[in-house]
Amino acid sequence: MKIRNLFLNPFLDFKERSLFLVGIVGFLLSSYLVYLSGEQFNGFMHFYHPEEAVSLLAVLKVHLYMVLAPFILFYVMGIILNNKTRIIDVLNVMLIAPFPLYLMLLLSKLINQDKFTNEIDKALKNGDHTLSSIDKGQMILFGVFGILALFLLFYQFYLLVKGMNVAVNNKKIWISILFVALYFMLDLGIQFYF
Amino acid sequence: MKKIPVNCPCCDAKLKVAKLICDSCDTEVVGKFTLPLLMQLTIEEQEFVLNFLKYSGSLKEMANQMGKSYPTVRNILDDLIHKLNSLANEN
Numbered sequence: 001m002k003i004r005n006l007f008l009n010p011f012l013d014f015k016e017r018s019l020f021l022v023g024i025v026g027f028l029l030s031s032y033l034v035y036l037s038g039e040q041f042n043g044f045m046h047f048y049h050p051e052e053a054v055s056l057l058a059v060l061k062v063h064l065y066m067v068l069a070p071f072i073l074f075y076v077m078g079i080i081l082n083n084k085t086r087i088i089d090v091l092n093v094m095l096i097a098p099f100p101l102y103l104m105l106l107l108s109k110l111i112n113q114d115k116f117t118n119e120i121d122k123a124l125k126n127g128d129h130t131l132s133s134i135d136k137g138q139m140i141l142f143g144v145f146g147i148l149a150l151f152l153l154f155y156q157f158y159l160l161v162k163g164m165n166v167a168v169n170n171k172k173i174w175i176s177i178l179f180v181a182l183y184f185m186l187d188l189g190i191q192f193y194f
Numbered sequence: 195m196k197k198i199p200v201n202c203p204c205c206d207a208k209l210k211v212a213k214l215i216c217d218s219c220d221t222e223v224v225g226k227f228t229l230p231l232l233m234q235l236t237i238e239e240q241e242f243v244l245n246f247l248k249y250s251g252s253l254k255e256m257a258n259q260m261g262k263s264y265p266t267v268r269n270i271l272d273d274l275i276h277k278l279n280s281l282a283n284e285n
Contacts, residue, residue, distance in 0.1 A: 169272055
């Protein structure tokens with residue numbers, strides 16, 4: 001039962017201390033991965049490649065904002081919905097929900113997505129609109145990666161909703177939709193600052 | 195021992211007690227008696243209430259025993275309080 005809930009709803013069975021520990025480890029590892037790949041966080045769901053190299057501390061700082069900003073918003077919302085909402089439960093959701101994003105980043109680095117994107121870009125600039133110069137096997141691989149990335153993005157929101165529903169004891173669908181909408185809006189707004 | 199049904203198997207309405215029998219002299223008392231509030235809960239809910247008493251109301255201890263997270267147990271308790279309030283109002 002616990003193994004099933006590990007993926008379906010880890011917030012249901014696992015102790016807050018375990019979730020927090022795993023969340024912190026994921027936070028640090030993903031920051032290090034972003035730093036190694038020379039990228040920087042830009043919103044909660046994407047990264048960009050800055051022209052100048054960024055330090056690990058700078059990555060950690062921006063990543064911290066990406067966790068703290070939704071945490072503050074969702075904690076305030078949680079308190080409005082249920083005054084028994086605890087800080088640790090909302091914080092754990094904000095730490096655990098981006099795990100699929102971290103996995104997506106790791107996979108994109110493993111299959112060297114940047115190189116593939118550059119090849120596509122070069123082919124289009126050379127007038128190869130049918131992309132005949134690109135290897136078909138590679139096209140299929142990135143097509144599969146694209147589908148997987150979409151699934152992981154959906155899974156990130158799934159974890160966000162499931163976690164917040166447990167944290168505030170919500171059973172109403174419209175509030176779950178509101179969680180997703182708020183996360184999207186905050187992500188959109190925060191991109192202008194980072 | 196058989197579990198006492200709380201809701202009607204046909205229409206799901208709340209059941210009442212109509213007959214009580216003395217085990218020692220077979221005296222029968224017939225009437226229409228409402229089940230006590232706790233008896234109107236499901237078996238799982240009654241077990242939760244018993245565990246709540248057993249662990250002196252410590253939700254943390256209950257969460258450990260049930261293998262659930264603290265907010266999950268607290269949410270079950272909140273839902274139970276809400277249900278008991280609704281049942282009390284109905285009665």
